[in-house]
Amino acid sequence: MSDAFVKVEIRNEFAAARLTVRAHGRGTRLEVTSDHLGSSALLDATVLEALTRLGPEALAALVSAGMQASDETVDQPPPQRRPAPDPVESRSGPGLPGRRGVDHIGLTVPDIEEATAFFTGLLGFVEFYSHGPYADDDGDSQVVYFDRHPRSRCVQIRMLRTHNLNLELLQFESPDQVTRVxxxxxxxxxxxxxxxxxxxxxxxxxxxxxxxxxxxxxxxxxxxxxxxxxxxxxxxxxxxxxxxxxxxxxxxxxxxxxxxxxxxxxxxxxxx
CATH class of the missing domain: 3.30.720.110 (Signal recognition particle alu RNA binding heterodimer, srp9/1)
Structure with missing residues (x-):
């Protein structure tokens, strides 16, 4: 079943944009997709709520400004991905080849729903996506690839973000699990x-x-x-x-x- 439950297309003679409201975690995101640029962006529930508060004139002005910007950039080529910097010029000194920086920090928690509520509700993190469970009921992949009990089970993984940090929350079950923080x-x-x-x-x-x-x-x-x-x-x-x-x-x-x-x-x- 698709997670999209509202779709709108805005089009003029130069370009088209699709607005799609999608289920996202326990809320929604507005996905804006540009056919001309071949890219999309996600807007969170706060932005959606702000849009609902706009009156007809303000909303019309917003759409008009957006379409005008689209007209002005129609002859511009799609943005190109910036090439990776020369490792020799890296500020971080010698070491691991090709490194670009820290992608995320992971925390293993006893209850991923409780942890998500704490980080999003009190600390202002934004929830992105969840995946799992993962387990290997017969093999030794948990030992070989992760150095944990062969019958350990990853119940769920959830990614959050705040400004400059991606935070990965993980919940596990394992026969030898230490439950003291x-x-x-x-x-x-x-x-x-x-x-x-x-x-x-x-x-x-x-x-x-x-x-x-x-x-x-x-x-x-x-x-x-x-x-x-x-x-x-x-x-x-x-x-x-x-x-x-x-x-x-x-x-x-x-x-x-x-x-x-x-x-x-x-x-x-x-x-x-």
């Missing part, structure tokens, strides 16, 4: 740090929502010292440690070098 001092422990503009406001929000905040904000130490530079750890409902971090005036190490760590609030720190 590792502490931050344990081998293999990992956490995600979310940058916020206002630490006090973010911490107050989490506390109002019943989230367990560990102590409270602390000043960033050592080379990370700075005006209003702070961090604070908190726990998900299943005990996974996460971090808030903020350094609106920068960090101390920046005074001694022109090199910069990546920062989600400074586009100049993005390596090409």
């Amino acid at each position: 590792p502490k931050t001092s344990d081998w293999g422990s990992a956490h995600v740090a979310v940058y916020v503009d206002d630490m006090a406001r973010a911490v107050a929000f989490l506390r109002d929502e019943g989230v367990q905040v560990l102590g409270g904000p602390l000043p960033l130490p050592g080379p990370e010292v700075g005006e209003r530079a702070e961090f604070c750890f908190f726990l998900t409902p299943w005990g996974q440690p996460l971090e808030l971090i903020s350094y609106p005036e920068g960090k101390a190490y920046e005074r001694d070098t022109s090199d910069r760590l990546y920062s989600p609030v400074d586009p100049d720190t993005v390596w090409s």
Whole structure:
């Protein structure tokens, strides 16, 4: 069965665009497809709601502006994919050939629905898609390819995104599964740090929502010292440690070098 339940086509003498509303996770997405450019884009439920609030005149003006833009670009060739940079010119130094950056971080959770609700509802992540289950009932592929129990079973995988991070949530069943979340001092422990503009406001929000905040904000130490530079750890409902971090005036190490760590609030720190 198709996940599309509304389809509209807009056409003039130069180009055509198809608008398709699709089921997406537990919500919907508006898929806009351009025949001329051969590309499509997904708009989330927030954009759909905004469109429903437009009056007839505003909606007509929006469509007119879009069609005018289509007319103006009809003679332009489709955008070309930017070639991969020369590895020799990579800012990240020698090492793995052809690497481009981190694609995603994965977290194994006890209940993927609970985890999705937490990350999307409280932290503002956007849900993209789910897949699974996966298992090998007779062979040893789980051992060979993943170094886990041969009868382990991946119940589901779900991809989320927030701005500069793709987050992969995974739920497993396994005869030898360890069900205690590792502490931050344990081998293999990992956490995600979310940058916020206002630490006090973010911490107050989490506390109002019943989230367990560990102590409270602390000043960033050592080379990370700075005006209003702070961090604070908190726990998900299943005990996974996460971090808030903020350094609106920068960090101390920046005074001694022109090199910069990546920062989600400074586009100049993005390596090409």
